[in-house]
């Protein structure tokens with residue numbers, strides 16, 4: 001449904017998107033995660049035909065975003081990260097204005113707008129002026145606006161940013177409903193756990209490059225090779241530190257602040273190599289009480305994948 005091939009965008013000499021290749025299948029909710037400035041909005045602007053790529057191509061439902069922008073716009077509903085709302089409009093007038101801009105006949109709009117307001121839980125606000133809506137309500141109104149022409153694809157740039165937990169849950173539920181309607185959704189955030197809850201697949205972008213992609217569990221696995229191990233030593237902790245310092249696949253050795261005989265370090269290796277490491281440590285006479293692997297959570301994973309790149 002969405003595909004980018006070597007998509008590149010340069011602003012002057014600065015490369016904001018660097019040969020981005022990604023694919024989002026029909027009906028998938030795809031989370032696009034990256035730090036501020038990673039290139040998420042640039043990608044979304046290109047997909048929404050608002051920005052031309054420097055090189056590479058992008059397709060929405062088979063249509064090239066640069067060669068066939070009109071068709072792409074038919075299929076895509078875009079919710080930008082910053083959006084203006086016309087304050088003098090009432091909520092339903094606002095949607096009516098956008099519906100008319102898309103050429104939807106009046107009679108159809110009159111049926112459609114109450115349905116959209118219902119979908120985004122704003123029915124009781126239909127007569128409220130847009131400027132008195134809360135931030136969460138404005139976000140939902142903007143989502144309704146993106147849905148006005150019943151697009152198959154939704155591009156949502158940080159729809160949950162600045163929302164309180166309750167408003168976020170509400171947004172998540174609306175997205176679930178949209179997914180059940182068969183929409184393909186691409187949604188960005190800089191918070192991986194938040195996205196993981198609502199997405200089928202995740203793509204991690206860093207410095208304009210896609211650094212990891214797949215189902216959440218797959219991303220976990222991609223990082224399995226880089227784990228944090230904890231070793232509890234019975235005695236002679238200095239000897240243990242010297243031993244682990246000499247192992248090339250071990251880095252970032254740290255002594256626990258809570259327990260003086262607990263070491264932790266990063267280990268790059270497979271499970272078999274981990275077994276070998278333990279065997280070697282015991283053979284060298286280290287008195288190891290236990291060795292355990294720290295469970296990494298999604299936020300750790302995200303920081304690990306994106307570390308070192310501004």
Ligand SMILES: Nc1ncnc2c1ncn2[C@@H]1O[C@H](COP(=O)(O)OP(=O)(O)OP(=O)(O)O)[C@@H](O)[C@H]1O
Pocket residue numbers: 011014016034035036037038039040041042043081190
């Ligand atoms: N019009 C522009 N001119 C020059 N540089 C730009 C322009 N738009 C974006 N950039 C730069 O391109 C990079 C990617 O920006 P982009 O807005 O795509 O990132 P983002 O991942 O959406 O970040 P955020 O989470 O902060 O919205 C950033 O370094 C940004 O400063």
